[in-house]
Amino acid sequence: MSQQAHSGKPLDPSPILALSTAYWDAQTLLTANRMGLFGLLSSEALTLQQIADGLNSQPQACRLLLNACIALQLVSEQDGLYACSELSRAFLAPGSPAYLGDAIRYSDDLYQTWGKLQQALETGQPQMPAQQYTGENEQQTRHFVYGMHNRALGVGRVLVDLLNLEGRRQMIDVGGGPGTYSSLLAQRYPKLHSTVLDLPSVVEIADEIIDSMKMSERVKTRPLDYHHEDFPTGNDVVLISGVFHRETEETCRGFIERARDALEPGGMLVISDIFTDANSQGPRFATLFGLNMMLTAEQGTVHADAAVVNWMEQAGFGQLHRREFPPPMPHRVVYGVKQ
Ligand SMILES: C[S@@+](CC[C@H](N)C(=O)[O-])C[C@H]1O[C@@H](n2cnc3c(N)ncnc32)[C@H](O)[C@@H]1O
The missing domain is CATH 3.40.50.150 (Vaccinia Virus protein VP39)
Structure with a gap:
């Protein structure tokens, strides 16, 4: 049975469902940052195998991580080559003047x-x-x-x-x-x-x-x-x-x-x-x-x-x-x- 707001319109549970999995987004970012994904992708675009080797991860698992990072706008992909997105290059690539990776490591410590x-x-x-x-x-x-x-x-x-x-x-x-x-x-x-x-x-x-x-x-x-x-x-x-x-x-x-x-x-x-x-x-x-x-x-x-x-x-x-x-x-x- 659908629930109704005071206004009589049906209530949408999406905000609650999104809150209940918000840690998925956070953990994807924290793990990619901790494993050095953005440093790896900051200077050149790489294949899945090169990234899996660089991160010391299983290629199939690494593909899932990269797809999630693409959906989170942290990574881009073209013709099988993965690179930092504009956002991650500016804020997550070590050496960038606006680098936030250390602050994110501190959030990681708090998880x-x-x-x-x-x-x-x-x-x-x-x-x-x-x-x-x-x-x-x-x-x-x-x-x-x-x-x-x-x-x-x-x-x-x-x-x-x-x-x-x-x-x-x-x-x-x-x-x-x-x-x-x-x-x-x-x-x-x-x-x-x-x-x-x-x-x-x-x-x-x-x-x-x-x-x-x-x-x-x-x-x-x-x-x-x-x-x-x-x-x-x-x-x-x-x-x-x-x-x-x-x-x-x-x-x-x-x-x-x-x-x-x-x-x-x-x-x-x-x-x-x-x-x-x-x-x-x-x-x-x-x-x-x-x-x-x-x-x-x-x-x-x-x-x-x-x-x-x-x-x-x-x-x-x-x-x-x-x-x-x-x-x-x-x-x-x-x-x-x-x-
Ligand atoms: C959130 S940080 C703020 C640092 C800086 N003022 C800023 O705004 O970026 C709080 C600071 O208080 C310092 N702190 C905590 N307890 C302290 C104490 N008993 N005596 C002196 N500093 C202390 C911490 O080491 C930390 O550097």
């Missing part, structure tokens, strides 16, 4: 963890401890830090355009990860110096990345555990990006107060993250991101940008602004000035 969503709900505990990808497991730490760098190269360029740091000279980048945001801002503002504060294993990799962006003269790193150590003082910018989603409201409010104390009068606090709308029920990506953070960090969550504006106001910041990044970027930024 098993998402399978434990029920355990996380029942125990209230993350299913992949944060220490695993911020130091304990060397390979996962590299995927995490380089993944952040891949993303920040795109997102950070938008942030640089949204902010005006003219005349500002000393910034701290709290939980600055790969140092990409600091480097992009220092490239835009030639008088700006920044110190990236993060855990020891992360800043070690950040040094490599900052060096590769040729910014090591003005972007320094310093190992610092933000839960237990003070922020350096005397700054005219504090950037806190991608950190609030790992912390409770109380800790975030504490960071805002500590940022205020680390700023000179007139200094700017910039808080960038994935935030929800005020009612916490959208946008869709932000709500799912909250689950992802619950699975991967002790206090992982997602906050509303409207709440952050209030916290900053109560901590003595003025000239407050709230901006959304252009779609498809799910990021938002809140910034204001110490009164």
Whole structure:
């Protein structure tokens, strides 16, 4: 018997069916990326046998994978020769300036963890401890830090355009990860110096990345555990990006107060993250991101940008602004000035 909506029209179950198999699409991409398919196909078109040999896979199985990748617009085929699609060449071929393969490797590392969503709900505990990808497991730490760098190269360029740091000279980048945001801002503002504060294993990799962006003269790193150590003082910018989603409201409010104390009068606090709308029920990506953070960090969550504006106001910041990044970027930024 068909089900009817309030409008009287028959209800279509397709959205539910599509959601129930969405992991097929994800696993096809993650596996092709992990096995090196896009690197293999980036410079020349290859036959099925050449690809099967290159991936060390069975030809019949490999054909099924390639057909699925064609349907997902990741691979193209002509006269029996397979190549990267325009999309995968731009974003998945190693060496491309817009390469996202490391970020996708980090999503791959999370696949098993998402399978434990029920355990996380029942125990209230993350299913992949944060220490695993911020130091304990060397390979996962590299995927995490380089993944952040891949993303920040795109997102950070938008942030640089949204902010005006003219005349500002000393910034701290709290939980600055790969140092990409600091480097992009220092490239835009030639008088700006920044110190990236993060855990020891992360800043070690950040040094490599900052060096590769040729910014090591003005972007320094310093190992610092933000839960237990003070922020350096005397700054005219504090950037806190991608950190609030790992912390409770109380800790975030504490960071805002500590940022205020680390700023000179007139200094700017910039808080960038994935935030929800005020009612916490959208946008869709932000709500799912909250689950992802619950699975991967002790206090992982997602906050509303409207709440952050209030916290900053109560901590003595003025000239407050709230901006959304252009779609498809799910990021938002809140910034204001110490009164
Ligand atoms: C999602 S990343 C954001 C990185 C960067 N700011 C960005 O937006 O791309 C969160 C960062 O917080 C760092 N972090 C987590 N716990 C920390 C702690 N206790 N002290 C300092 N940094 C920490 C992580 O290592 C990671 O680099």
